[in-house]
Amino acid sequence: QVQLVQSGSVMKKPGASVKVSCKASGYSFTTHRLSWVRQVPGQGLEWMGYSNTNTGKSTVVQGFTGRFVFSFDTSVNTAYLQIISLQTEDTAVYYCARHHDPYDILTGPDYWGQGTLITVST
């Protein structure tokens, strides 16, 4: 069965960097796009962008460009979200999510990771 397993919650100080992993199993990793979604505590979901695990290209949407970097390693079926120069407002749960249709993001995510809480505090 399809599974996305994310790395554990972490606490960081402002200015530090963090890398969240999302290990996929149960499907062809290079067939389905993988998105990243942020959820600030008590708020809604925000789509950050996605990785095209087939072509190697990642798209980060406006509002997340600059300090948020997507990458992936097809040899271990794992996607990564790196956040550089953390700020307190980056405190949130970050989810990876697989898109339903092969080779596209039209239909939207179907399977989600369990989420990774990043807490940024002095």
Add this chain to the structure above:
Amino acid sequence: QSALTQPASVSGSPGQSITISCTGTSSDVGGYDFVSWFQQHPGKAPKLIIFKVNNRPSGVPDRFSGSKSGTTASLTISGLQADDEAVYHCSSFTSTYSRVFGGGTKLTVL
């Protein structure tokens, strides 16, 4: 891309039906039949319950249904059960080849 508009909260009694709206623009909800709905219980990841406006993934009860008219999509839950109490999020594909979410609606089962 502005977030889709959802009511902050809705409520209903067990056995009743409720409808949650999700309003966008012609650049997202109104322009494409790629609206999804997710159910999120506290402390859990979102779960897909509706895709492509009115399609249910395997295992989702037929008490959950979706529809769309113009720039507004709707999720209807019939025969409300206690376990339906959760936050519901809508999402749509957009004209900029991206996706956008609504702000989420908290459903309370009285």
